[in-house]
Amino acid sequence: MYLSKRNGTYYLYYQNAMGKMNSRSTRSSKKSEALKFLSTFEVELKENLTKSIPLKNFVFQFLKYAEIIYSVNHWKSLRSTFNEATLYFGNVSIAELTVPKLQEYFNYRLTKLSTYTVKRDIANFGSAFKWGIAQNYLSISPTSKIKKPKLPEKQPLYFSNIEFNQFLLSIDNEDYKDLVMLAVNTGLRQMELLTLTKGQIDLNVGIITLDNRTHVTKSKKIRVVPLNERAKEVLNKRIALDKIFPFSQHQTTKLMRKYRKKSNIRPELTFHSLRHTFASWLVQKGVPILNVSKLLGHSDVKTTQIYAHVSNSELMSSVEMLN
Numbered sequence: 001m002y003l004s005k006r007n008g009t010y011y012l013y014y015q016n017a018m019g020k021m022n023s024r025s026t027r028s029s030k031k032s033e034a035l036k037f038l039s040t041f042e043v044e045l046k047e048n049l050t051k052s053i054p055l056k057n058f059v060f061q062f063l064k065y066a067e068i069i070y071s072v073n074h075w076k077s078l079r080s081t082f083n084e085a086t087l088y089f090g091n092v093s094i095a096e097l098t099v100p101k102l103q104e105y106f107n108y109r110l111t112k113l114s115t116y117t118v119k120r121d122i123a124n125f126g127s128a129f130k131w132g133i134a135q136n137y138l139s140i141s142p143t144s145k146i147k148k149p150k151l152p153e154k155q156p157l158y159f160s161n162i163e164f165n166q167f168l169l170s171i172d173n174e175d176y177k178d179l180v181m182l183a184v185n186t187g188l189r190q191m192e193l194l195t196l197t198k199g200q201i202d203l204n205v206g207i208i209t210l211d212n213r214t215h216v217t218k219s220k221k222i223r224v225v226p227l228n229e230r231a232k233e234v235l236n237k238r239i240a241l242d243k244i245f246p247f248s249q250h251q252t253t254k255l256m257r258k259y260r261k262k263s264n265i266r267p268e269l270t271f272h273s274l275r276h277t278f279a280s281w282l283v284q285k286g287v288p289i290l291n292v293s294k295l296l297g298h299s300d301v302k303t304t305q306i307y308a309h310v311s312n313s314e315l316m317s318s319v320e321m322l323n
Contacts, residue, residue, distance in 0.1 A: 001042065003034050010034035012041060050140055054091045061126045061135075081124040084109075094137060099145045108144065115149045122146055156306050158277040159184075163265045170263035176255050177233045179245050180274060185231040187278035187296050190252060190271050196244045201235055203227075210297075223297045276307075283307045 001008050003026070010026040026037040059082040066078050068219070088105055089097070101124070109118045120141055129141035159167065164184065171177040184191055192210055202208050210223040227235065238244050247255070256271045275296070282292050293304035 001038070003031070003038060004030075010037075012038055028206070053094055055089060055097070055308055056086055056091045058132065058137060059093050059128070062131055065131060066127075074322070077120060077128070078124050082128070083120045084121075085125075094132065096315045097142060099142045102142050104148055106149075110149060118149055122148055154277040155309070156271070156280060157268060157273045158280040159265070159269060159273060163263075163269070164277065165258060166263040167265055167269075170259045173255065175246060176252075176259075179247065180239060181300060182231055182234045183271070183274040184277050185234075186225050187275050188225065189275060190249065194245055194247055194249060194252065198239050198241075198244065201239055201244075202234060203236060203239065206232060221297070221299070222251055225295070225297075279304070 002013055005011070006015060008029050010028055010031065010033075011023045012026055013021060013023050014043040024041070026034040028034050028037065051188060063075070063079060063082065066075050070078070085105070088108075089101075106118055106122060109121060126141060126143040129138055129143055132138040133141060145247065167178065168180065171180065179193060182188070183190075186193075186208065188196075188208070188210075196208070200211060201207075202209070206227045208227065210225065235244075252271055260267065260269060279292050279296055281297070287310055289304050290301055293301040296304060298304050
């Protein structure tokens, strides 16, 4: 929104609800009066935009913005959320998406889908409304007052020592075997590994620095990951390559499926289970939860508490006191 003088009169230029530029005369040649007009008009426009923009137009604009900002998978998640929402609500104005109506919708979704999916939907709405506030389509986000469903506690799925050895023996692709070994010895996420560059690796100091250049970490913070001897061995033979690992996300998932079936281990184990394995094995070795949390890059140690139960040695010694 800005002022421009034309033929001696100030005109106000602004975007309407459809994103098109409009203009309106301030009927004044004085800048002070034109600025007062702009201030009043800005308040009215904010109210009118909120009342007028239909949900489908709002979603279209947000998804167009999100396509540039977010990863492909996250964008697909957003699209799925809002496809379902527009089917349920129709093309209502976003002003009609009040807290009670949204809560009713999410409660309905809970009867049909998992708690994880509904919690994801609420988060996706929150992202859209945050963008909407920046665009003056909303003044507050209705999701800030939505009661979020509590997720059931779920045991992290990790490889046993026997399963991991079976899995490793089944792999006849040396590049993939190196990827698996580095994953289980660093706890790095799949995309952190696949986008790894030689510039992030310092074998002399023994660290990997995730610097948000090739891939933005989940916490958005720079993270330094220490390397044990096994991890150093893998990287020492690969650091001269142009690309540390020559796989796409799809190829990695496909190979995981192939070798999981070949090794006859549990079908529910995924590539992400290697990260869970890294954490679970550390806890079983007696590494404090706070240290594990830092190694995983968790912003809150509460997130790491899911691994606390995998070591029952203290509890076992406690009940032995009864003997």
